[in-house]
Amino acid sequence: MAMSLKKIGAIAVGGAMVATALASGVSAEVTVIGEVSKDIFVKDGQPNCYVVVGANAPSTMDVVSAADVAAAIGSLCYKESTVDTGKACLDVHVCSKSDDELIYDHGTLLTEPTIFITASDSDYADDLVSNLGVLDVNDMKDLQNIPMYNAQVSSEYALVSKILEDLGNPTLSITFNINERTITNAKLNINQDNINGNELLNDIKLALGEDEYNKFIDAILSKDPTKSDIVVNIVDNGDGTYTVTIDLQKVIEKLKTVMDTRISLGSMGTMLKIDDIDPSDWYDIDDDAGEVLAVIVKPDPNDPESYVIDKKDALYMSLAYLDGESNPLLTRCIDKGMVIPFLGSSWTVGKVDADDDYILLGKCVYSDVMQEGTVYDLGNGYQVKVSNILQDIPQNVAKVKVEILKNGQVVKSEFKEAPFTLYYKEGDIAVVVHKAWQNIPQQTGFAELKILTNCKELDLGKEYVPDWKIYAVVMDNNKLVLSKDIKTGDCVVGIALRYEGDKLDGLENGDELSFPEDYAVFKFDDEDKKDRLYVYYSMDTTKSICLKPGQEQPILNADIKLNEIEANAIKPCPVSTPIAKLDTEISLDAADKNLVLIGGPVANKLTKELVDMGKISLDNDSPATIAVIPGAANGHDVVVVAGGDRYKTREAAKYLIEKLAELE
Structure with a gap:
């Protein structure tokens, strides 16, 4: 029965072909005649032979052996070149430390739950401390124990202090409207430059906390000063305004207590800040994004010389905010295609999915315009194709069909309007x-x-790593709220990881809390000083990054750019001309390369010619044989892979494949 290589699959060799059906070891003895050397099969990284199988071979086993031998030879093929494309993968290692804060000095200094903050930008850390009311009290469980609400301190209670210093008087009168329990149009009843009544009331609101602030409003509405311990006198002016005399000394004391329970530890210079979250100008913005770490530390009620970090009292945040701003109220909603930091690496936002409550991040490998019909090769068999674009001119909308392919087959597609x-x-x-x-x-x-x-x-709401859950950070009514159930229209301004493991108690020198992926740690350290204890953040971490020539990416607050790649390399070389042929397609007299003949004289007519010429002796009783016959094919060498039957031929082929593997 005549066979066609096309019917059984063309036997071609390429860099990606792998030999199939290889046995480990050969059970029968194989007779090897002559020297099996690499240059018979491959020369200068290119095939130097043809694998020849009989067109009338009585068994397909010879064809399989020919395919396996051809593939094994293909694995030896390569070419040497200077590499100037591809990519380089680097490991970036950094060490850094925030400012520290003394919390124990021959006795407890920290007597209230205190929040310690660091960020990739020191101004942002400082302003977050001054404006920490933007954090919803439910997001970090113990914030309700610290009177922090939506009010910004005027240079750390400097406003009320300045008034008190200038007046030398512990009381002050202020006139304002009250509309639905909200104070507006505040005016000071004295002439003070650079002092605004509404700013003063913000300080008062921060100092009092929510409960006492409500008592303050109730005292005014009921004209009963006894309902608030900061009110001295109340006068209803009869025109919708009130003049209230306030004990500023008490306000200062309360405000100082608040400020002492939230401390900025400045920046860690290796935390990542993105200076332009819209590098492709999709949204025509030039805003920033940075990272924030926050931990609440409390005195341990069971040990006056140790401390506690409770469940939900540690937080990592990646936040987007307006260009050049450090006020955490001035955030930016993130959207598809924007670049944000996440645990020290830059990631591109794929989508913020309000239906299934997840945020998709990925590494951008292509950012440009693709023409209809073009394909981008991702490697590993994956491709992206823009297959069709239809535009409705009157409606000024275009529908795009995008396909993701694996080994040439569409595995995912979408045909809809952008974006x-x-x-x-x-x-x-x-x-x-x-x-x-x-x-x-x-x-x-x-x-x-x-x-x-x-x-x-x-x-969202699921563990990212053990003990740390992932949340979206949503700006809601001027507060940063952690959400696991986002809704369409929510302004998602970032991503948070919150510690939700067991309470850590008895914390003392040498103890620490590690953030996910060992990105950073919060440390308790005596810094080799007796009867003292400090807290600070530190970082000792390594991140990996892969870049193409000319590409630049931020990582760990450093911009890494790969200018070029220059190296000598060996890479697989696809073979355009098949090295497998039928014995009807080639002759010994016209061969232009070495020949590898698969099969004995019954299966392969070229092998029979060699037997008839007395170059080799083979019959039905011959063992598995590999014979090298120099110059037998128009001056080129011939390797005969054969035996007394098809099984012996298969054993000889397996043995040759093992020998070829040793030659790599």
């Missing part, structure tokens, strides 16, 4: 389509998009 995100979870690939259009004649379409790989789906 949208196509996410293939099984391959950790996402395509973020920003917009699409057609050229003027409507002949060609274009899509502006980003392709993300190594995607991670942050499931």
